[in-house]
Structures are given as C-alpha cells and as structure tokens.
Amino acid sequence: MEALKKRGITDLNLVTCYATPGGYIALPEQDGRRIGWGGCEYNEDAENGSEDREVGGIFFTVDMVSKKVLRFTDYGVVPMPPVSSLYDPNGGPALAGTKPIVVSQPEGPSFTITDGEVSWQNWHFRFRVDPRSGPVINMASLDYKGKRRSVLYEGSLSEMYVPYMDPEETWNSHVFLESGEYFMNTGLGIPKPLQKGTDCPDYATYFSGTFFHDNGTPSIRPQLACLFERTLGDPAWRHWDDDAVSGRPGRELVFRSIAVVGNYDYILDWRFEQEGAITVAVGATGELEVKPVPDKMASEMMSSNIMGKDAEGNPLEFGHLVAANTDGVDHDHFFSFRLDLDVDGTNNNFEVDKLVQYKLPATSPRKTIWAMAPKTIATEGSAMQNFSMEHPAMWRFTNPSVHNELGYPTSFEIMPGLTGASLIAG
C-alpha cells in the first residue's frame, strides 16, 4: 500500500495485485515449493473500457501453498503510461472498397466422419480437444495401394515456454510455462470457442469438446475446434513440358483450435496435405504484454532500461516502444510438441542424415560437393538434436522391417519450420 501511495494510487478498489507461476529456473526458493512472482495493475476506468496498466517497479514473490508474501521489492517509481486510446474489440467496419469473397462447397466438404474418425483424400485420423494442451491427433494413417499404413499414433502440444528478455527482475521473472501452469480446473479449459467466419471459414465444421470440473463432472464447451478444406490458389504439383502445363490444384485439410493464455491467443493447426505431409502450425495473436518505462520517446531511450550496452560499449536493445512510456519487451515463444510416430507399425528407428562436405579429387573441375551421411541413433540421450543452419541434417523416423519397392526402409521426415536458434542458457 505504501509503494502504491508513492505512485499516487490510494483507491485500492482500482488495483489488482496477482502472483503467477514463473517457470522453474532452479532458484533456491523454488526448491520443493510453488513460488509465484507478482506485480500490481491499476485501472482507473474499467467500466468505460479502459485497460489494466501495470504499476511499474514493484516486484514480489509469494509461496502459492502457504499464501504468504516472501519478499517485496520496490525498484522505484515509474510513470504510469498515458491512456492513449480505449481498447476497441470491434475494430470498426472493413476498409472502403472491400468486396465480398465467397468460398462455397455446394456439394459439402470432401471429408467424412465415421464413428469419430475423419477420412479425407488418403488420410484417416481421430482427434480430441484437451482442456490443457488443445488439439490432440490420434491414429493418423494413410491409404496406399489399398492398404492402410500407420503414420502417427498421437501428436499434441506438450509445453509452451515464454521467457522475456529484460534486464530488470520485474520482467525477466516472466518465464511462463503456459501449457503446464496456466490451467485452472474450472471446466472452461484453455482452448476457447471459435468465432465462425473469423477464426475459421463460415463453411467449416465445428466441434464441441468435453472438459471436466475439479470435482470430476463433465463440462461441454461448444465450438472448440473446426475442420475445413481450403485451397490457397497454389499448385499441388505442376510441370511445363511440350509448350503446355500439366498439374493439379492443391488443397489441404485443416484441424484448428485456439488456446487463450492471458493476453495471447495461440492458433494451433494440424494440416493434412495431399502429398502425405502433416504440417503443425502455430500462430500467436491477441495483445502484447507491455512494460511501463520512464522514457516516452525513442530519442530519449538511451537513458532508460529499454537500451543498454554490451562489454565493448555497443548499443543493445531489450525491447521497443509501442506507445509512449510503453515497452514491448523482447521475448521468445517456444512450442514443444510430442510426436509419437508409428511409421508402418511400432518398430521405428530414429535416423539423422547429416549433409557433409565431400572433397573431389584434384583432377575434378569442382572442388567439393555435399553428400548425405545417414546414421541410426542408438539411444534416447543421443537422439537430442540441435537445429543448425551451418550443419544441416534431415531427421527421419524409419521402419527397418518394412521396405519400399526400391529396398529402402519406409520413413517419415521431421522437418523444422521457420525458426531461429535459441541464445539463452537458463
């Protein structure tokens, strides 16, 4: 209350103080205890749509079991960012000149659902929506020459990790484990109902999910996932030959749900492709979580903690102003997925095909080419692989007991998407 008074805040009805679980980073105080890291928010005019604003400079830790504050630190008063505009969830009408786009499937979708199993093109799979981790795909298999061949026993999100990159304790304490820790058994779950036409196309098929309350009673949530086909106007395959194009238009099947964790809305997609790939896609939308800072303009920022210097005195940035006195702190979103592959059955190996340089003899006009060095991984410990631009590799799950027509063990490749390598160590 004293720290709030120093900041000119005396009406405690307008203040919310909270503690949230920080990720486990092996602090002594976390040993054997559930520790929450906290701060306060101030809202002068919630009734008229004003947003909560963080009370800057305050930090405390709470034992979440005994409900006791363990430590309170006031790092100093930070001016409250001005209320620049009210949050407008409506967003207003479409821009002038926006004409309708109509996508229709006059004969209905080309997938079928029988006893909970989805079939589309050569794909078959089952799904559910988990209240904690969102969409779960089961028993995905492919038809090939009249035979059903297993691909994936189960696939789902395992964990999300969101560490913020700020030098100050008030914000580098933001290291959220969002799938593990942001779950309350209220029966509502983290995936939230989808809006037709915004989250998925109008013509999509929507599914409810069955969650549970903490006393075990079921809770049915409507419209938690959607399934739809789409065409992006891209070819599935094409070739120009003999002065003409051969090809066919591509389409894909999308299974989607959206998990809402505080300010973030995570779009979680499982996309089934015609060539036999499954694409796992994640999108982050919603709002930024922002930090109040003393300097309101970029030109003044050298004096504030948005910027700093490295050991050689070169400027460093830890975030960017997104409004006056409002820092969008740099951060990562790590998404960890659990993929239990069953490629043509359960007898699977993990193989790493490294691309290596191969030196050609001096008589060759070329000096080097690259070649693929296949290696079957022997243990789970040595299966840990780092994505690297400098040392490219392909990761495959192979079945040594099933061979294709050319004698190779059948396999599915794990292909990393667009990402950066992590620079943090704890």
Ligand SMILES: [Cu+2]
């Ligand atoms: Cu983010």
